Ligand SMILES: Nc1ncnc2c1ncn2[C@@H]1O[C@H](COP(=O)(O)OP(=O)(O)OP(=O)(O)O)[C@@H](O)[C@H]1O
């Protein structure tokens with residue numbers, strides 16, 4: 315018997331209804347004659363408030379409400395990779411029911427997130443009689459070009475043994491049973507999970523290696539740990555979206571989940587149009603083959619952003635549980651926080667700072683806590699991770715506002731985008747004075763082991779010179795450039811060279827868009843050698859003016875535009891040439 319109720323009143327997309335039987339918090343309700351999807355967000359005696367995640371025009375008082383007894387969930391299984399879902403998990407693009415092949419789904423339209431007709435070849439790794447526990451791998455299916463999608467005993471299942479399991483080479487749709495356990499549990503290729511509940515793991519692991527972004531300023535100066543979290547705050551037009559897209563494209567995560575969380579409508583369209591055409595630069599295959607895109611379309615109420623965040627996180631956890639490294643990005647946290655503010659306002663809750671609900675911080679914390687490096691449940695043992703990159707778009711670029719502040723308390727890397735840098739076309743517009751990473755200490759052993767002493771030398775050289783430049787620039791404001799010593803004048807130029815050649819990186823130039831750690835260090839080393847060579851000449855009496863005539867900035871830039879293969883041989887010729895030019899200068 316279903317649990318029914320009637321709509322009593324409406325306030326925007328929050329409706330109040332009565333109910334026949336008890337309901338639980340966050341229970342999914344189908345609202346009105348069109349059966350729009352909503353979640354119970356408050357229980358008040360025999361009445362409940364329901365947040366509806368679809369447009370609610372034309373729904374009237376007195377229409378029925380059905381309480382489903384379920385929480386908001388998603389089907390996880392083969393076919394998820396490459397899909398584009400809306401904020402409540404309905405596929406937006408692809409070979410699904412004809413009338414839904416569009417960015418705008420019909421209201422009340424219900425669809426599973428997976429294609430239930432498609433067949434997959436299941437290959438077992440367990441046999442009849444094998445004991446199994448939750449999280450154990452029982453087999454796999456191959457998706458796309460060789461992605462091995464592991465089929466796991468769903469978390470929460472009790473210990474049992476395999477009674478029947480399909481032999482290899484048979485095809486199944488996601489709902490077919492491939493394995494029957496002795497306790498009667500049927501395991502199919504797909505498992506349903508309530509998105510607000512974190513998926514369990516065996517153990518949380520400490521940070522020990524970086525997630526490599528290929529962005530020089532990030533990996534070298536402000537690295538993020540695999541399983542860590544970075545916030546990317548920036549005002550309007552500072553490059554949040556381009557930065558996240560570069561990360562999605564280049565970072566070394568195996569799976570990328572991208573949540574387009576209510577940024578400008580046309581920006582979402584851009585994302586939907588662009589991502590399907592982007593090629594994975596590491597493999598040449600379409601990037602979407604290892605991505606899941608979640609898009610809150612503009613015809614959905616802002617509250618759906620709240621659902622999309624949990625949806626994205628659950629999908630990320632599912633791939634983490636297979637032992638993969640997942641990057642999760644949301645653009646932007648601010649729009650999610652605004653949704654919380656709106657829902658809270660409709661409920662008449664006491665507003666906190668800037669009208670956000672008092673629980674803003676704890677909601678964000680619940681999200682960030684689901685990131686991390688873990689040992690997954692079950693056998694064979696698998697390590698997986700979720701690394702978060704969340705954009706924040708503070709109004710007016712003011713980082714002291716509550717969403718930026720709450721985000722920075724919860725994350726270990728802060729990549730501050732700067733309007734002035736963006737205006738002067740310094741991209742990525744990451745402000746090297748404001749940004750920081752708390753992961754450096756944890757990652758030091760990794761860097762030392764993989765890159766050696768030159769990593770420490772390179773990083774401290776870059777930092778010192780950038781600091782020195784800042785200091786000298788403020789000095790110049792007081793005394794003028796001419797009053798500086800020859801060495802100071804050169805340090806100032808060196809700072810500029812570092813900024814332009816090392817910190818700036820062109821996301822649209824294929825040779826520059828990605829640098830391996832090795833290459834980043836090689837580059838830093840080149841800059842350091844250059845600095846030492848010139849400093850020696852200055853000590854011998856060469857004037858800065860003479861150095862200036864050598865066009866060093868241009869020379870360094872020419873090195874940046876070389877492919878990694880060319881760089882090795884070019885850089886020694888480059889140095890010979892430099893030394894020749896320097897020795898041609900006469901000390902005064
Ligand atoms: N790494 C980069 N390399 C080259 N150009 C860039 C880079 N990052 C940003 N840009 C330029 O800056 C423009 C604005 O960037 P983007 O759309 O990412 O900003 P945003 O912060 O997402 O803006 P909004 O606040 O409108 O969402 C881009 O169209 C591009 O021209």
Ligand SMILES: [Mg+2]
Nearest residue numbers: 554555577581
């Ligand atoms: Mg943007």
